[in-house]
Amino acid sequence: MIFSSELIKGTLKTILLKLLADNQKMYGYEITQRVKELTAGRIQLTEGALYPTLHALEEEGLVTTEVEYMGKRVRKYYRLSDTGMTRKDEKVNEFADFVATMKILLDIEVKPA
Amino acid sequence: MIFSSELIKGTLKTILLKLLADNQKMYGYEITQRVKELTAGRIQLTEGALYPTLHALEEEGLVTTEVEYMGKRVRKYYRLSDTGMTRKDEKVNEFADFVATMKILLDIEVKPA
DNA sequence: CAAAGATACATAAGACTTCGATGTATCAAA
């Protein structure tokens, strides 16, 4: 099952911040692949959603960027800033609380990871 | 903490379907109050979001409506259809799977309800 | 008894986010 995009809405930034917190630096394409891999294909980030969001994180000062050349190919790395790290914690905690609340509303059991 | 609206995005229909599945029939204002109560105020549905969504559910054939008068006051009750019940199960399951996936991505523990 | 607050419906314009399509270009493998 691939999750409906509506569900992923609102969690994209959180996912990106968490990935960058765990991996020092990542580039766009790498992120799409990592997410696909970690979720067994259930979440597939589209570039149309990913790049605008990465740029927004940069504008907010949550990530910094650095360009590297692999041969002639450009690779733009994104790295979490200190503010970004703080924001990541906030976002992840907020999501955990949200899920706890939704469990009450929907009366669901969440399978352990 | 009131959850950022981004988080609630994509879950509103699921919440409504579940509430209606548990309560035979409910009216709009009642729904906003019930959700507020069940979530200790953390999720506050606005009418601008609620009514369009209820109308959409009706157009999709997932709910039926009936009008009652309390004195001179109109109350519009929403009731789940059979299709709506099926859709509710699908949506709730999808959300549960989504949360399981997000747990892996975000490496979180979800507190029991 | 008047005013305020709660109950109850609803719409509409604007903002924001995401999707799907499109574009460019390099590299590797068949």
Place this chain on the structure above:
DNA sequence: TTTGATACATCGAAGTCTTATGTATCTTTG
């Protein structure tokens, strides 16, 4: 050499939610 993967990115369209607004009734309180 051509296909598929890698890698960046933007843009118009679509969808959803927010804020504001509108109408009207009922209840409580000063």
